[in-house]
Amino acid sequence: MASGYLPMSTTARKLSGKSLMSPHHRTAGPVKYPSGNCIAINVSGTKYEIVRKVAENLGMILVEDDRVECNIYWVDSGVPTERYLEMKPYQRINHFPGMGEICRKDSLVRNMKKMKKAYYHLYNFLPNSWVLPAEYNALDNYFRELQKRKWTKIFIAKPPNGAMGMG
Numbered sequence: 001m002a003s004g005y006l007p008m009s010t011t012a013r014k015l016s017g018k019s020l021m022s023p024h025h026r027t028a029g030p031v032k033y034p035s036g037n038c039i040a041i042n043v044s045g046t047k048y049e050i051v052r053k054v055a056e057n058l059g060m061i062l063v064e065d066d067r068v069e070c071n072i073y074w075v076d077s078g079v080p081t082e083r084y085l086e087m088k089p090y091q092r093i094n095h096f097p098g099m100g101e102i103c104r105k106d107s108l109v110r111n112m113k114k115m116k117k118a119y120y121h122l123y124n125f126l127p128n129s130w131v132l133p134a135e136y137n138a139l140d141n142y143f144r145e146l147q148k149r150k151w152t153k154i155f156i157a158k159p160p161n162g163a164m165g166m167g
């Protein structure tokens with residue numbers, strides 16, 4: 001098999017001859033790699049209809065049963081370690097282990113501060129940031145220093161997790 005081609009999952013192999021696409025679908029059938037394989041995507045872990053629509057428009061075979069083997073798993077939230085360990089080399093998922101360390105704003109700030117401390121010359125672009133309530137005193141001291149110098153700054157407060165652009 002040539003490099004870059006996905007093997008056909010059991011689901012895609014069983015369903016590749018069947019038309020699972022809507023009548024108004026833009027493609028003639030499931031997307032096939034040059035090797036003739038189809039792509040099956042498990043969308044049982046997402047509540048977003050747009051994921052289903054995009055996958056369908058790309059000609060992927062949509063699967064709603066979490067027990068079925070697929071090429072791609074799409075989930076809205078964190079993934080248990082067991083899922084990663086059970087995945088086959090040709091399977092992909094839209095999350096990776098430890099993703100919360102960069103997706104949560106409080107964890108991202110902590111990690112970026114560590115990087116700035118270790119590699120200041122590479123991370124000197126980072127703005128001053130505080131994780132509250134743990135770093136409240138440091139923020140208060142900074143704010144008081146600004147007042148002494150009569151400087152004005154704008155502060156942005158963000159919840160650590162969950163706002164997803166709506167908070």
